[in-house]
Amino acid sequence: MYDLILKKRNGENLSKEEIYFIVKEFTNGNIPDYQMSAFLMAVYFSGMASKEITDFTIAMADSGEKIDLSTITGFKIDKHSTGGVGDKTTLVLAPLVAACGGKIAKMSGCCLGHTGGTIDKFESIPGFNTALTKEQFIENVNKIGIAIMRQTEQIVPADKLIYALRDVTATVDSIPLIAASIMSKKLASGSDGIILDVKTGNGAFMRKYEDAKKLAEVMVDIGGNAGRKTTAIITDMNQPLGYAVGNSIEVKEAIDTLNGTGPRDLMELCIELGGEMLLIFGLAKNNKEGKEKIINAIINGSGLKKFKELIKAQGGNPLVVENPSLLPQCKEKIEIKSEKSGYIKNINTCSIGIASQILGAGRKTRNDKIDLSVGIYLKKKISDKVIKGETIAVFHTDGNENKINEAKERFLNTYKINNKKINPPKLILAKVTKNKASNHI
Amino acid sequence: MYDLILKKRNGENLSKEEIYFIVKEFTNGNIPDYQMSAFLMAVYFSGMASKEITDFTIAMADSGEKIDLSTITGFKIDKHSTGGVGDKTTLVLAPLVAACGGKIAKMSGCCLGHTGGTIDKFESIPGFNTALTKEQFIENVNKIGIAIMRQTEQIVPADKLIYALRDVTATVDSIPLIAASIMSKKLASGSDGIILDVKTGNGAFMRKYEDAKKLAEVMVDIGGNAGRKTTAIITDMNQPLGYAVGNSIEVKEAIDTLNGTGPRDLMELCIELGGEMLLIFGLAKNNKEGKEKIINAIINGSGLKKFKELIKAQGGNPLVVENPSLLPQCKEKIEIKSEKSGYIKNINTCSIGIASQILGAGRKTRNDKIDLSVGIYLKKKISDKVIKGETIAVFHTDGNENKINEAKERFLNTYKINNKKINPPKLILAKVTKNKASNHI
Numbered sequence: 001m002y003d004l005i006l007k008k009r010n011g012e013n014l015s016k017e018e019i020y021f022i023v024k025e026f027t028n029g030n031i032p033d034y035q036m037s038a039f040l041m042a043v044y045f046s047g048m049a050s051k052e053i054t055d056f057t058i059a060m061a062d063s064g065e066k067i068d069l070s071t072i073t074g075f076k077i078d079k080h081s082t083g084g085v086g087d088k089t090t091l092v093l094a095p096l097v098a099a100c101g102g103k104i105a106k107m108s109g110c111c112l113g114h115t116g117g118t119i120d121k122f123e124s125i126p127g128f129n130t131a132l133t134k135e136q137f138i139e140n141v142n143k144i145g146i147a148i149m150r151q152t153e154q155i156v157p158a159d160k161l162i163y164a165l166r167d168v169t170a171t172v173d174s175i176p177l178i179a180a181s182i183m184s185k186k187l188a189s190g191s192d193g194i195i196l197d198v199k200t201g202n203g204a205f206m207r208k209y210e211d212a213k214k215l216a217e218v219m220v221d222i223g224g225n226a227g228r229k230t231t232a233i234i235t236d237m238n239q240p241l242g243y244a245v246g247n248s249i250e251v252k253e254a255i256d257t258l259n260g261t262g263p264r265d266l267m268e269l270c271i272e273l274g275g276e277m278l279l280i281f282g283l284a285k286n287n288k289e290g291k292e293k294i295i296n297a298i299i300n301g302s303g304l305k306k307f308k309e310l311i312k313a314q315g316g317n318p319l320v321v322e323n324p325s326l327l328p329q330c331k332e333k334i335e336i337k338s339e340k341s342g343y344i345k346n347i348n349t350c351s352i353g354i355a356s357q358i359l360g361a362g363r364k365t366r367n368d369k370i371d372l373s374v375g376i377y378l379k380k381k382i383s384d385k386v387i388k389g390e391t392i393a394v395f396h397t398d399g400n401e402n403k404i405n406e407a408k409e410r411f412l413n414t415y416k417i418n419n420k421k422i423n424p425p426k427l428i429l430a431k432v433t434k435n436k437a438s439n440h441i
Numbered sequence: 442m443y444d445l446i447l448k449k450r451n452g453e454n455l456s457k458e459e460i461y462f463i464v465k466e467f468t469n470g471n472i473p474d475y476q477m478s479a480f481l482m483a484v485y486f487s488g489m490a491s492k493e494i495t496d497f498t499i500a501m502a503d504s505g506e507k508i509d510l511s512t513i514t515g516f517k518i519d520k521h522s523t524g525g526v527g528d529k530t531t532l533v534l535a536p537l538v539a540a541c542g543g544k545i546a547k548m549s550g551c552c553l554g555h556t557g558g559t560i561d562k563f564e565s566i567p568g569f570n571t572a573l574t575k576e577q578f579i580e581n582v583n584k585i586g587i588a589i590m591r592q593t594e595q596i597v598p599a600d601k602l603i604y605a606l607r608d609v610t611a612t613v614d615s616i617p618l619i620a621a622s623i624m625s626k627k628l629a630s631g632s633d634g635i636i637l638d639v640k641t642g643n644g645a646f647m648r649k650y651e652d653a654k655k656l657a658e659v660m661v662d663i664g665g666n667a668g669r670k671t672t673a674i675i676t677d678m679n680q681p682l683g684y685a686v687g688n689s690i691e692v693k694e695a696i697d698t699l700n701g702t703g704p705r706d707l708m709e710l711c712i713e714l715g716g717e718m719l720l721i722f723g724l725a726k727n728n729k730e731g732k733e734k735i736i737n738a739i740i741n742g743s744g745l746k747k748f749k750e751l752i753k754a755q756g757g758n759p760l761v762v763e764n765p766s767l768l769p770q771c772k773e774k775i776e777i778k779s780e781k782s783g784y785i786k787n788i789n790t791c792s793i794g795i796a797s798q799i800l801g802a803g804r805k806t807r808n809d810k811i812d813l814s815v816g817i818y819l820k821k822k823i824s825d826k827v828i829k830g831e832t833i834a835v836f837h838t839d840g841n842e843n844k845i846n847e848a849k850e851r852f853l854n855t856y857k858i859n860n861k862k863i864n865p866p867k868l869i870l871a872k873v874t875k876n877k878a879s880n881h882i
Binding site for chain 2: 042
């Protein structure tokens with residue numbers, strides 16, 4: 001291991017055998033943490049070549065259980081978002097694509113973000129069970145074209161161990177390591193295609209567009225090298241996606257969107273990603289046709305119908321679709337008023353995430369319990385006009401004064417308002433479909 | 442600690458308090474190895490500013506026992522060499538300077554090199570004891586102006602812990618870390634002045650001149666910042682110093698040099714360093730006068746006399762000076778013949794060190810026992826003319842065939858001989874007396 005640290009420190013590339021040695025022996029406990037953390041810091045500085053990153057990712061995927069989806073007939077696609085505030089895309093996108101004939105076998109990990117993850121959002125629906133067995137998962141995809149499953153503990157143990165170490169040694173924000181962490185789980189989950197939504201902006205992990213682009217390129221490169229059809233879309237996260245930030249309020253917004261009455265940006269994103277997915281599936285000749293089919297699935301209600309089928313198949317109460325008040329409801333709603341008049345120029349998206357976490361919508365540590373009913377419902381977004389005293393957001397709370405005051409304090413500084421009229425920001429920034437990654441990242 | 446790793450990783454400078462926190466809490470076991478190794482790798486890549494290196498060095502010096510030499514009247518100088526093959530300089534230099542009126546309080550650490558360290562060489566003299574108490578050490582310097590003491594275990598514990606971690610995480614060759622390691626021990630040893638012999642070339646730790654120069658500058662900078670008069674000389678180590686490589690055979694060569702009959706290069710180095718030391722002591726007006734005094738101490742025999750006093754004061758047999766056969770003698774001498782005629786162009790100095798270690802002159806691990814009688818006595822050095830079949834070296838051995846064959850194999854490829862006549866290499870390459878270190882190393 002000493003020689004491999006030295007090699008990486010000196011900027012040399014490691015062979016496949018060397019990469020496998022590191023991942024395997026670290027996972028088995030034969031490489032001490034202090035050598036692995038030195039190696040990870042050397043990777044942070046020296047980077048990795050395209051082939052090394054692919055080897056590293058596949059070695060990680062090979063470190064634990066891999067899901068065999070071969071008994072599902074046809075092509076299967078997994079979708080992943082690098083995470084943002086108010087991102088309920090999967091809840092809308094997956095049923096729409098399934099309604100158009102695509103096979104969605106979606107595995108999702110536990111989330112440590114400002115709000116819950118996709119799993120938490122689905123579990124806001126009373127009775128909805130994401131802890132499927134592999135057999136149920138496969139059976140559901142075969143039967144209704146869609147299933148959502150909580151990632152098992154046995155998937156990519158190397159990533160859990162490596163991530164825990166990165167988290168305490170300032171080696172999280174290394175593009176090769178981020179890409180390998182995400183893609184190893186996608187590879188182990190067994191889908192034939194992968195669609196990636198890489199977020200960038202002040203509410204995303206990748207704040208800078210250039211970093212998001214690099215990450216997207218590296219992930220598409222890994223996917224391609226590993227024989228999976230992979231496409232990435234780079235999207236703006238300089239404000240929350242849609243208006244709802246929380247769990248059950250995001251489910252409500254997803255239902256609205258499937259009904260055709262959702263927020264413009266969420267709608268746009270689902271149509272874009274859905275069109276791309278239908279293209280990968282071979283269910284559309286081009287992106288334009290794919291988008292049209294997705295729009296159709298909204299208009300004719302087949303997406304919403306598929307959502308109800310999904311809920312029913314996983315033990316949930318499908319009546320929430322017609323009656324969203326069956327979703328967990330908060331104790332007390334509090335209107336937040338604007339202290340200024342003008343046009344919204346800027347939103348500190350990360351702070352909105354933190355404010356919703358303070359209200360109870362997200363986890364600080366892995367064992368925290370989420371309050372599925374709370375969150376923040378925005379009334380205004382970038383480019384909107386506001387008048388002093390007008391409601392800019394509604395807090396959905398559990399009535400706890402301390403939390404409310406702390407969240408309010410966080411929230412009030414998030415909006416920058418001035419007198420200049422501006423256009424809303426562009427949502428879809430770029431698409432990465434083949435390896436444009438530079439040779440060494 | 443996480444924030445400090447991140448800060449260093451991002452190339453920022455740490456404050457004195459932050460540096461002390463790291464050194465103290467790591468030494469106390471409160472910072473885990475995996476965080477420290479990530480920090481050390483970040484230092485390898487990001488470097489350290491002059492002030493940070495000084496803070497780090499002083500924090501390390503403060504991590505354990507410090508020697509108080511204030512009861513020794515007058516200025517005290519410690520000498521350090523970064524290590525090379527055949528380096529017996531201290532054995533000659535220290536008595537010469539003491540004979541000229543300088544106070545030499547020399548502490549020396551255990552050596553893991555190809556041959557023994559200064560302590561091992563002194564202990565080749567029958568009866569010579571380097572495990573002095575602090576009281577004996579101070580008393581001897583006060584009485585005869587010179588004492589040599591084995592470093593206690595309590596000196597700079599932080600360095601032992603950090604070095605052990607660097608050694609297994611490929612973070613040894615970082616100039617700030619090397620400088621801090623060396624200088625922390627010098628600071629803790631309590632001398633007022635420090636003279637450093639920084640070796641460069643194929644037998645030195647710093648192979649490249651530029652690296653040696655940087656290291657010298659950083660160490661002189663630390664010494665100055667810590668209030669010690671510090672001078673470094675950069676010297677060539679592209680061939681062994683003198684002809685003897687071992688332990689007792691190096692003592693013999695040191696005695697010859699004190700007698701005025703030693704090798705030219707060793708003589709030159711001792712005169713240069715000695716002149717510089719007398720200048721720091723204020724015992725000479727300039728380097729030239731200092732050198733003349735050192736030469737005089739050779740000619741008038743006062744250096745040799747001081748050496749005998751030193752041996753006597755530390756329990757050794759001073760008769761070795763007149764009768765070097767009282768030193769440990771090897772079992773069998775083997776002449777190594779040249780396979781080629783011509784001029785010696787190049788010597789692989791490191792390989793000569795390894796060959797002498799194979800014969801038993803050095804340690805591979807800390808607990809190895811050294812054979813003080815064995816080693817390699819060179820007959821030819823760079824620029825010398827040799828004839829095929831002529832003896833180029835004599836192995837001093839314990840008669841073990843396996844060791845002899847292995848050492849011979851190592852040794853025979855060390856000499857590059859061709860027909861072009863060349864000049865001997867320059868020994869003294871540069872002198873570093875004040876801070877010429879760039880701001881960030």
